[in-house]
Amino acid sequence: xxxxxxxxxxxxxxxxxxxxxxxxxxxxxxxxxxxxxxxxxxxxxxxxxxxxxxxxxxxxxxxxxxxxxxxxxxxxxxxxxxxxxxxxxxxxxxxxxxxxxxxxxxxxxx
Amino acid sequence: xxxxxxxxxxxxxxxxxxxxxxxxxxxxxxxxxxxxxxxxxxxxxxxxxxxxxxxxxxxxxxxxxxxxxxxxxxxxxxxxxxxxxxxxxxxxxxxxxxxxxxxxxxxxxxxxx
Numbered sequence: 001x002x003x004x005x006x007x008x009x010x011x012x013x014x015x016x017x018x019x020x021x022x023x024x025x026x027x028x029x030x031x032x033x034x035x036x037x038x039x040x041x042x043x044x045x046x047x048x049x050x051x052x053x054x055x056x057x058x059x060x061x062x063x064x065x066x067x068x069x070x071x072x073x074x075x076x077x078x079x080x081x082x083x084x085x086x087x088x089x090x091x092x093x094x095x096x097x098x099x100x101x102x103x104x105x106x107x108x109x110x
Numbered sequence: 111x112x113x114x115x116x117x118x119x120x121x122x123x124x125x126x127x128x129x130x131x132x133x134x135x136x137x138x139x140x141x142x143x144x145x146x147x148x149x150x151x152x153x154x155x156x157x158x159x160x161x162x163x164x165x166x167x168x169x170x171x172x173x174x175x176x177x178x179x180x181x182x183x184x185x186x187x188x189x190x191x192x193x194x195x196x197x198x199x200x201x202x203x204x205x206x207x208x209x210x211x212x213x214x215x216x217x218x219x220x221x222x223x
Contacts, residue, residue: 006153033211042200042214043154088154090212097144097169098212102153 004091006101014109019076021104023089030092032065032072037103038085046074079108112137116201116215123222129174129188131218133201136182141203143184144212145176148198160184196222 005024013019023032031050035043047056049065049072056063062075076083086105090098116133123129135141145157156169158176166176173192177185184201201215 031210035212042217043212045211045213048211092210097142097156097159097167098210099156100146100154105151 004089004099004101006089006104008104009102010105010107012107012109013079015081016078019079019083019106021074021087021089021106023072023074023091023101025070025091025093025099027093028069030069032069032092033090033098034063034072034074035088035090036085037088041085043088076106079106081108081110084108112203112213114201114203114213114215116218118218119216120219121221123191123220125193125222126190129186129191129195129220131186131199131201131220133184133186133215134182135184135203138182138203138205140181141205143178143182144202144204145184145186146200146202146214148200148217150197154200158186191222193222196220 003026007022011019031048033048034046036046037043047063049063052069053067054065060077064073072089074087084106086103088103089101093099113136142161144159146154147157148154158166158168160166160178163178163181174188199218199220202212204210204212
């Protein structure tokens, strides 16, 4: 079936270091979304990418959508303790429901 | 503004007991509604989604069922809970057309003992 893979599963960084999570789909995506889930909380929408090769920035966060629309990445520059949480990508494969990646849990050491 | 309410926040149930989780959305009409389950430290598994009253699509065969008796009400049920039904259950909605980002409820932590 259609799958969205996400790596790494877990990353522990020192505050101030950069962080990147990668998302790969087995099928072409019409769009991809990114969510953040704080510990004990629910996922919250961060951004949506639609165009091939699209790059969007939100302060220290940079999101990219691959040229083939099968992969995406989220890069955080100079992590802070407030960045702690699990980051999920979710792809629109043309079905009515988004397919979520398995998530990357980020831990930031102060 | 739109809001989504999900209850209860936590639930401890014995094996074999029934389950009913409720989710309601306010401030919008004709939303798509979803039930996801998240095992501890894992990703989101889509269980059911609905595009209208009485229209339910099931993604994973299991002993859970869903119903949508009203436009903005989505219910997750089970007649007999299994240990493997433990997890964090999330209700979500999005607009039928246009931007399709999901808005999640605060979730229900279900422990089946």
